[in-house]
Amino acid sequence: MNRYVIVGTGVAGVSAAQAIRATDPAAEITLVSEDPHGFYSRPGLAYYLSGEIPDKQLWLYAKEDWQRLNVRFVAGRATRLLPGEHRLELGPAGALTYDRLLLAVGAKAVRLPVPGADLDGVAYLDTFEDARRLVALARRARSAVVVGGGITSLELTEGLAARKVRVHYLLRGDRYWPAVLDETESRLVEHRLVEDGVHLHYNTELVEVLGRRGRVAAIRTEKGEIIPCDLLAVAIGTRARLELAQQAGLETQRGILVNEQMASSVPDVFAAGDCAQVFDPLTGQWVMETLWNPARWQGYAAGLNMTGYETKYHHRPSFNVTRLAGLTVTIIGSLGGSRDDDLLTIARGESEAWRFGLEGVTLYQTADVNRLRLVVGQKTLLGALVMGDQTLSIPLQELITDQTDITPIREQLLRADVPLDKLIFNFWQATHPRQRGDQHG
Numbered sequence: 001m002n003r004y005v006i007v008g009t010g011v012a013g014v015s016a017a018q019a020i021r022a023t024d025p026a027a028e029i030t031l032v033s034e035d036p037h038g039f040y041s042r043p044g045l046a047y048y049l050s051g052e053i054p055d056k057q058l059w060l061y062a063k064e065d066w067q068r069l070n071v072r073f074v075a076g077r078a079t080r081l082l083p084g085e086h087r088l089e090l091g092p093a094g095a096l097t098y099d100r101l102l103l104a105v106g107a108k109a110v111r112l113p114v115p116g117a118d119l120d121g122v123a124y125l126d127t128f129e130d131a132r133r134l135v136a137l138a139r140r141a142r143s144a145v146v147v148g149g150g151i152t153s154l155e156l157t158e159g160l161a162a163r164k165v166r167v168h169y170l171l172r173g174d175r176y177w178p179a180v181l182d183e184t185e186s187r188l189v190e191h192r193l194v195e196d197g198v199h200l201h202y203n204t205e206l207v208e209v210l211g212r213r214g215r216v217a218a219i220r221t222e223k224g225e226i227i228p229c230d231l232l233a234v235a236i237g238t239r240a241r242l243e244l245a246q247q248a249g250l251e252t253q254r255g256i257l258v259n260e261q262m263a264s265s266v267p268d269v270f271a272a273g274d275c276a277q278v279f280d281p282l283t284g285q286w287v288m289e290t291l292w293n294p295a296r297w298q299g300y301a302a303g304l305n306m307t308g309y310e311t312k313y314h315h316r317p318s319f320n321v322t323r324l325a326g327l328t329v330t331i332i333g334s335l336g337g338s339r340d341d342d343l344l345t346i347a348r349g350e351s352e353a354w355r356f357g358l359e360g361v362t363l364y365q366t367a368d369v370n371r372l373r374l375v376v377g378q379k380t381l382l383g384a385l386v387m388g389d390q391t392l393s394i395p396l397q398e399l400i401t402d403q404t405d406i407t408p409i410r411e412q413l414l415r416a417d418v419p420l421d422k423l424i425f426n427f428w429q430a431t432h433p434r435q436r437g438d439q440h441g
């Protein structure tokens with residue numbers, strides 16, 4: 001009987017267990033996790049914080065699902081991996097031996113590197129425990145400061161505002177999320193935040209957290225301004241958890257380097273999800289992502305390969321459908337972005353691939369809060385951002401993922417003598433006939 005050990009019970013780890021069980025019904029599968037809450041929707045934490053969903057909606061697996069998967073759980077932190085001995089140490093919880101092991105250990109929020117950052121009341125949104133703590137802090141807080149960029153900083157801002165906390169959102173630069181949004185898109189988001197009562201502070205850098213009796217009482221900015229607050233929420237990026245991989249001698253850069261089989265540089269050790277760094281054929285780079293779907297697909301591919309069922313993980317153009325200040329936004333492929341001082345690394349729900357600027361022509365269409373941005377390559381669409389009206393979200397996901405040859409409409413697109421949205425939609429209908437009914441049915 002084959003023994004599989006998976007470190008991490010996030011979506012990558014659980015998907016790997018599904019793949020192993022589907023291929024090797026007799027396998028012994030052990031899932032190790034230090035998170036007492038196990039497997040839940042991490043993106044859903046933002047909706048729990050804002051009060052839109054109850055906590056029970058975060059758990060994605062029912063008792064019967066676990067029974068069907070038939071895995072053994074070991075609670076605790078994996079502390080040392082000894083690949084030569086096929087052994088994983090778990091601190092006081094003992095040790096496990098394995099035939100194949102998967103590291104699906106995810107990423108962790110980067111800590112704020114300023115004095116006072118360890119005061120009570122400084123919060124992050126990483127785990128269910130963090131979200132629960134934020135809800136408790138918000139109950140007592142009258143005023144909060146949020147720092148950082150990307151999706152999570154807005155989720156914190158909006159979540160706290162929804163809980164009637166007065167929010168000051170500090171931006172180090174002059175606009176929101178320049179790594180991914182262009183100026184028009186940033187302004188659309190900022191405008192809505194201000195309308196919702198959020199106090200935006202541009203060109204403002206937090207340099208110190210000030211406390212009273214061990215608790216956050218205010219923050220001090222570079223210009224010497226003091227902003228009183230009872231809560232400081234931070235989302236300045238994430239870092240892959242590389243401790244085990246580095247100690248075990250796996251090849252790493254910003255993540256654990258894996259090949260198309262999701263195998264690491266060390267025999268019988270695989271990696272998947274937020275901790276893995278994969279090759280992106282579109283940009284020709286090894287990229288990090290903190291996205292739910294790629295973590296799921298990578299985990300599944302890793303699980304299959306661990307059983308000996310050879311399959312390749314093909315990195316697709318990254319996409320996310322998210323919400324920024326109440327506006328639904330789809331981000332796909334490669335868009336090119338500007339320097340972002342609010343993020344030290346990539347944010348949650350992001351792909352490094354979005355930031356790469358490939359050789360292409362950028363086209364725009366804006367109507368009220370609805371915005372369409374396209375990056376047009378020589379033969380294919382390279383990237384797109386759809387803000388507001390989402391009619392083109394699926395068509396563009398498919399056209400970009402499938403690398404559909406756009407030669408028939410390229411000239412027309414560039415001349416822009418037809419509205420971009422109509423041209424794209426009609427082209428998608430013509431090239432993807434199967435999906436037509438789904439979109440309108």
Ligand SMILES: Cc1cc2nc3c(=O)[nH]c(=O)nc-3n(C[C@H](O)[C@H](O)[C@H](O)COP(=O)(O)OP(=O)(O)OC[C@H]3O[C@@H](n4cnc5c(N)ncnc54)[C@H](O)[C@@H]3O)c2cc1C
Nearest residue numbers: 008010011012034042077078105106273274290291292349
């Ligand atoms: C607030 C928030 C918002 C997000 N928004 C989006 C979004 O809009 N769209 C999107 O696509 N994605 C979003 N994401 C990201 C998405 O949830 C992640 O990409 C995905 O959950 C990664 O899954 P994973 O299995 O790789 O890692 P994780 O879910 O992080 O799981 C890793 C697990 O490993 C465990 N672990 C780590 N080290 C050890 C150890 N040494 N010993 C034992 N256990 C260990 C951890 O406790 C954890 O259970 C968001 C995430 C958060 C937190």
